[in-house]
Amino acid sequence: MERLIEEFTRLPGIGRRSAERLAFHILKASEEEAMRLSQAVADVKQKVRHCPICFNLTDVEPCRLCASPARDASVVMVVEQPKDVISLSQTGLFKGVFHVLTGEIDPLSGVEPEDLTIAALLERVDDPTRNCRGERVREVILGLNPTLEGDSTALYLADQLTRRGVQVTRLARGLPSGSQLEFANPAVLADAIEGRQPMGE
Amino acid sequence: MERLIEEFTRLPGIGRRSAERLAFHILKASEEEAMRLSQAVADVKQKVRHCPICFNLTDVEPCRLCASPARDASVVMVVEQPKDVISLSQTGLFKGVFHVLTGEIDPLSGVEPEDLTIAALLERVDDPTRNCRGERVREVILGLNPTLEGDSTALYLADQLTRRGVQVTRLARGLPSGSQLEFANPAVLADAIEGRQPMGE
Numbered sequence: 318m319e320r321l322i323e324e325f326t327r328l329p330g331i332g333r334r335s336a337e338r339l340a341f342h343i344l345k346a347s348e349e350e351a352m353r354l355s356q357a358v359a360d361v362k363q364k365v366r367h368c369p370i371c372f373n374l375t376d377v378e379p380c381r382l383c384a385s386p387a388r389d390a391s392v393v394m395v396v397e398q399p400k401d402v403i404s405l406s407q408t409g410l411f412k413g414v415f416h417v418l419t420g421e422i423d424p425l426s427g428v429e430p431e432d433l434t435i436a437a438l439l440e441r442v443d444d445p446t447r448n449c450r451g452e453r454v455r456e457v458i459l460g461l462n463p464t465l466e467g468d469s470t471a472l473y474l475a476d477q478l479t480r481r482g483v484q485v486t487r488l489a490r491g492l493p494s495g496s497q498l499e500f501a502n503p504a505v506l507a508d509a510i511e512g513r514q515p516m517g518e
Numbered sequence: 519m520e521r522l523i524e525e526f527t528r529l530p531g532i533g534r535r536s537a538e539r540l541a542f543h544i545l546k547a548s549e550e551e552a553m554r555l556s557q558a559v560a561d562v563k564q565k566v567r568h569c570p571i572c573f574n575l576t577d578v579e580p581c582r583l584c585a586s587p588a589r590d591a592s593v594v595m596v597v598e599q600p601k602d603v604i605s606l607s608q609t610g611l612f613k614g615v616f617h618v619l620t621g622e623i624d625p626l627s628g629v630e631p632e633d634l635t636i637a638a639l640l641e642r643v644d645d646p647t648r649n650c651r652g653e654r655v656r657e658v659i660l661g662l663n664p665t666l667e668g669d670s671t672a673l674y675l676a677d678q679l680t681r682r683g684v685q686v687t688r689l690a691r692g693l694p695s696g697s698q699l700e701f702a703n704p705a706v707l708a709d710a711i712e713g714r715q716p717m718g719e
Contacts, residue, residue, distance in 0.1 A: 400700045408707045458714055463693045475717040489692030489713030492664045494705040496694075499601045504695040506609045512690030512715065513659055516676040 318344070370441065370449055372417040372434045374399045382406075382414055383449035389413045390452035395438065395474065396460045397421050397467070405460060413458070414449050416441065421466040422473055430473060438474070442481050459487040463508075519545070571642065571650055573618040573635045575600045583607075583615055584650035590614045591653035595661045596639065596675065598622050598668070606661060614659070615650050617642065622667040623674055631674060639675075643682050660688040664709075 318340060325336035343351050367373070368380035375381065382388060382402070392413030396402055402415045418433045438457075441448040448454055457478050461467035471487055478485045490508040492501055501509070519541060526537035544552050568574070569581035576582065583589060583603070593614030597603055603616045619634045639658075642649040649655055658679050662668035672688055679686045692710040693702060702710070 396699070398700070404700055404702065404704075405707060405711070408704045408711060410708050410711045458711075459717065460699065462699050463695045463697060471717070479717070485717045486714040487717050488699075488707075488710035489690060489715060490695055490710075491690030491692040491713070493694045493697075493702070494664045494691055494709050495703075496664055498597070498661065498663050498689075499599070499605055501605065501694070502696075503605075503609045506606055506689075507611050508695050509661075509689035509691075510606070510609060510611045510659075512692070512713075513687040514690060514713065516660065516672070516680070516686045516688050 367417075367419075370437075370447070371415045372419055372437070373402050373415055379449065386450070387412075388449075390449040391455040392458065393438075393441065393448075393454055393456070394458045394460045397462060397470075401460060411458075413456075418461075418470070421461065421464075422470040423466045433470075435474065435477070439477060439481070442478065442483050454483055456484040456486060459485065461487070463488075463490050568618075568620075571638075571648070572616050573620055573638070574603050574616055580650065587651070588613075589650075591650040592656040593659065594639075594642065594649075594655055594657070595659045597661045598663060598671075602661060612659075614657075617658075619671070622662065623671040624667045634671075636675065636678070640678060640682070643679065643684050655684055657685040657687060660686065662688070664689075664691050 321340045321343070322333070322336045325331055325339050326333055331339070343354070364376045365374050366376075366378075368375045368378065368383055370379045370383045373380050373382065377384075383390070389412050393416050394405060394411060394413055395416045395418060396405065397418055397420060399417055402417065405411050405415075416434065416438050418435065418438075420428050420433050422428060422430055422433070437447075442454045442457065445451050445453040457474075459471045459474060461471045475485045489512065491512050492498065492505060492509050498506075522541045522544065523534070523537045526532055526540050527534055532540070544555070565577045566575050567577075567579075569576045569579065569584055571580045571584045574581050574583065578585075584591070590613050594617050595606060595612060595614055596617045596619060597606065598619055598621060600618055603618065606612050606616075617635070617639050619636065619639075621629050621634050623629060623631055623634070643655045643658065646652050646654040658675075660672045660675060662672050676686045690713065692713050693699065693706060699707075
């Protein structure tokens with residue numbers, strides 16, 4: 318029992334009291350529930366791996382997004398991490414495939430381009446057999462964070478990609494939908510002014 | 519003393535205790551300080567009015583922004599309220615002039631186009647002598663809130679303005695600068711995907 322409490326304590330955001338509560342819950346739970354949790358914890362380490370094409374987390378190779386004929390593999394959205402794949406898929410607006418960089422270029426923290434999956438991205442663009450279902454990449458959308466590190470990574474990738482003749486776009490920046498202009502900070506307003514869009518009839 | 523405390527209590531966010539603290543501060547302050555506050559309160563009601571051209575708050579006519587030869591009066595940014603003029607001027611990126619609607623179209627709350635300064639805006643566009651320093655309006659930027667009311671107002675204005683041959687743009691929507699993609703809500707991500715921008719070399 319003490320060993321279980323200790324293991325729970327190691328998890329982020331779980332203190333001694335919460336760990337005790339969790340451990341006693343498991344003690345009182347059915348054997349089936351306890352084994353399901355135990356197996357799920359073991360499986361996640363043993364079965365979940367990176368997709369060899371897009372580096373998203375998966376339990377099959379290639380992952381379900383790369384394998385799906387319903388998705389347009391000629392449009393690749395580049396994101397920092399697997400969480401971003403979930404957020405962007407949930408909008409239902411993006412029907413292409415992804416490429417997870419597993420980080421952003423950040424020399425101050427020692428993250429160089431070689432530490433990310435950039436080489437694999439360029440191979441997908443250069444050689445259609447390395448892309449999902451053998452399709453040629455037509456457009457790469459840079460879905461990186463609107464931060465210093467995201468911008469550095471986007472600039473580096475745009476340079477590498479445009480010289481390969483592929484179309485490179487990035488997600489729009491500006492006022493977040495539903496917000497009030499009076500509470501927007503100057504950087505957001507500056508993006509909104511610079512990126513202003515024509516309104517037709 | 520009791521009368522002053524009561525007056526302070528009427529102000530938003532000031533309770534009885536705060537009102538007492540403020541009143542005692544004034545009692546102890548120099549006569550000069552007390553008179554400056556007294557005069558400032560009186561002046562704001564007696565001297566501040568709406569600029570006859572842009573409807574921003576001002577103590578001179580026309581306001582300093584409309585009168586300034588340093589600003590390009592051929593580009594008019596339409597905003598909801600005077601606070602937005604301050605936010606957008608502070609970016610230092612917008613060198614044009616403003617038009618304050620004094621609200622947004624919101625039929626559910628009974629705000630119709632006639633309740634706003636829309637007629638005056640259209641006159642500025644139709645007749646250069648009604649615009650700041652007699653300049654012809656070339657572009658109208660809709661700097662409205664990215665909300666339901668802001669969007670309805672923008673659509674109404676775009677319709678009225680494009681038929682007058684003036685260029686109509688709106689502020690960009692998308693990811694707010696400095697934010698993390700994983701915390702963006704689906705509406706923000708949808709704007710960011712739909713408004714994606716080409717990245718050149």
